[in-house]
Amino acid sequence: MNPLSRALNRCSYGYQLKSGTTSTTVAHTFYMDDLKLFAETKEKLQLLLQLVSTFSNDIYMEFGIDKCRLVNLHRGKVLDADSFRINEREEIRCMVEGESYKYLGFLQLKGIHHTVIKKELQGRFLHRVNSILNSLLSAGNKIKAINTFAVPLLTYSFGVVKWTKTDLEAIERALRVSLTKYRSHHPKSATERVTLPRIEGGIGVTDIQALCVSQIQQLRQYFRESQNRHDIYRTVCRADHGSSALHLAQEEYQLNCDLKTVEEKVASWKQKELHGTHPHQLEQAQIDKVASNTWLVRGELFSETESFMVAIQDRVVATKNYRRYILHENIEDRCRKCNLVGESIEHVVAGCQALAEIAYLGRHNAVAKIVHQQLALKHDLVNQYVPCYKYLPDPVLENSCIKLYWDREIITDVLIRANRPDIVVYDKRMKRATIIDIAVPLDRNLQSTFSTKITKYHDLAEELKQMWQLEEVRIVPVIISATGIVPCTLLRSLDELELRRELPNIQKAVILGTCNTVRRFLNHHN
Template sequence: MVRGESYKYLGFRQLTGIRHSDIKTELRDKFLSRVNCVLRTFLNAGNKVRAINTFAVPLLTFSFGVVKWSKTDLEDLERRMRKAFKEAGMHHPQSALERVSLPRKDGGLGIVDISALCVAQVRQLREYFAERANQNALYRAVCAADRGYSALHLAQAEYQLNCNLQTVEEKIAAWKQKAVHGAHPHQLDRPHVDKAASNLWLTRGELSSVVEADMIAIQDRIMPTRNCRRYVWHQDVDDICRMCHQPGENIEHIMGGCPVLANAAYTERHNNVARIVHRQLALQCALLEDNVPNYRYLPAPVLENDRFKLYWDRTVLTDLSIHHNRPDIMVYDKSDRKVTIIDVAIPLNQNLEETHGRKICKYRPLAVELKELWGLREVPRIVPVVLSGTGIVPKTLLEALKVLNMEKELAGIQKSVILSTCAIVRQFLGQD
């Protein structure tokens, strides 16, 4: 061997000792190379996260407990990884950092927490050596001799790797405490919201990484609206809406409060959900022969067979003058003489509970009148299909889908709303 030349043993370059600095640089470059390799693929967001966790992170895991990783090294590595996510459009730079390593079921991206993984592995190795030292003299000698020679520091009984680790609960608490980002997790904790269903789009991971990053940024309320730029980023801009020219161009205004978008973008988002419901009802009632995809389905005003009659956005003629007589969907079961009135709404997060109650009150007069007019056995059932523009699912939506026997359509409905909301926000902000 040439003097000063290192050799590889168990995957690490070393000579009289392990060259920690060189190895960390090499591992960091290889890790980021693998991360970028995954980000360049056309995988959906969920599969990209799984690929990073199984293809890139294990490259580092092998070194934990052997190579001396400091808190600064690990933070720098995570920062470089987030930068790669930003450049690939997978993570908005202003989104809550806690969400990167939070599990998807809790509203995060689901990336493995590298610092926590390092600390856990060091702790496990130290526990292993401590246990073996009680049984074997060789292990006792190794532990006594390791005074900082290895990353384990076995001679120091109270040694702890200097990393500020947070549990999942602590990360969620820190996320909630943020003035701007914290609105969304507080919404998820409201009693009428189903948190697991609201995060279904994340756990399934079927959206593209760009759409997923946009929706997380929308939920964190850090999209570059004029209100955000003025009051959060302290830029010298007016917060007048660029479309309707009214004050208060915040993310809520864009998603559901701009009158210019009401008859086009909001209606299209609403109809996308209504089409999914109508198509499933048509299939259940044997009114539809071709099982066309949701995005190609165009509902007919009236579908009818020997037993069912299905209405789409039709005015119901009544003897009395009823103001709200045009529900989105209505199903008439001729044999049982029953009617179900279905109406769809995509309100803002804070209006979920109120919207559900308002829909029932809105169509109650029509339901009472139909019972007498059509000779029904009972007052028609009113089923509001309501979820927020950011995909938050109230418990009443799960009950409504259960009544309609289409629980499996929740993911499709939520996905449709999220895609539409992201498109609305993206097109709106592109007007500058």
């Protein structure tokens, strides 16, 4: 196609595009096999068509004449005209006011039909979004699919179609409605989390307003920096006083969007009374923020589970406390299970006595089973890995080097009350023992729980050292928040056990246990 383009550029039959004292001749635009011809008169257009026809015949290229159209414009108005005959058998029909044709994906006539195109693009975008959300993909893969399959429909139009701030806000609002409809976003969760990156605690949907502004800025930069390359760029930049979405004639132009950086979104999230509790926890010195958001970055959970965990972190789950003090319902706020204290989300997650022996213990044991099985595999005490929910630890596993205890009371010479840790690893060759105890407390109790565990098993460690004639006894608490927040102490403990790679599995087990507990609790009626 390049030889044809050069031949059209060399001819003098094009349209004179003028801006002030400068002008340039535009004979055609070419994109792949889509060709558009421009001429000042019907006679010149005939000459351009003859040139194209001769070239096409020489290379045996055929045109889809049925797709070709002619537009006759005079001072911005569409005039009626006769069809344009190519030869005895073929002709190009002339369009009239109100018609449109599609060129490079956009409906246009004397200009682009912005309103029609925006409505069509929004409909196609939401159709793709709904199809993705209705699939069986994991939560993370659904967001990736939206960002790579649905959002590009809009990206292609940014800088060409005139999108307003209101238009873009409407699309983002419709997207959140779809996420809520398919249970991928709780309607009361912080809206900032929708477009925040997953590493920051969000769900990672592309910020459409920011993408639009970025696209416009890049296109403007390209055109304005290309003015010295060709007269057409210079003429177009001078002539574009709002004719396109780029407003090239203006030195500085910004789309009217109140954009927020990632830092500003996080700050806005933290300022909210309920929603802000979780991001404040992530900013604590003793918390590893990156590790705490591992479950979001991996995106392995079902959408409903992920959105429910986000709602729990945002404190917007419909407990009695939330319904009474936030929704202002006239109800009693005592816990429906224990009837002792107010039914807050913290109470449900890790504070209700009625749930301790079954729900909390099951979540605790899921973490303990992961640690126990990995230690057993590491020391060749078991031969095959099984999922933690199928794993049934033996009270004692032993070989010539290692003895591994599971939830077993250790008999000592003196009375020690805390003599039943979750796991004990006895290394016979190294004359060393490791006491491992698991806990899944509330966010605010992570530090105190760790200290309590160290103190609790201090006497047992000293007694074991004497009884078993050991050189060293370590106490390694494995503490993770009930909402998946990871303290730095957990990373150090996993490093001591050489089990850092198991952090995602431990975090996943805790989150699944918490979501299951809260769901069952809310489904229970007094």
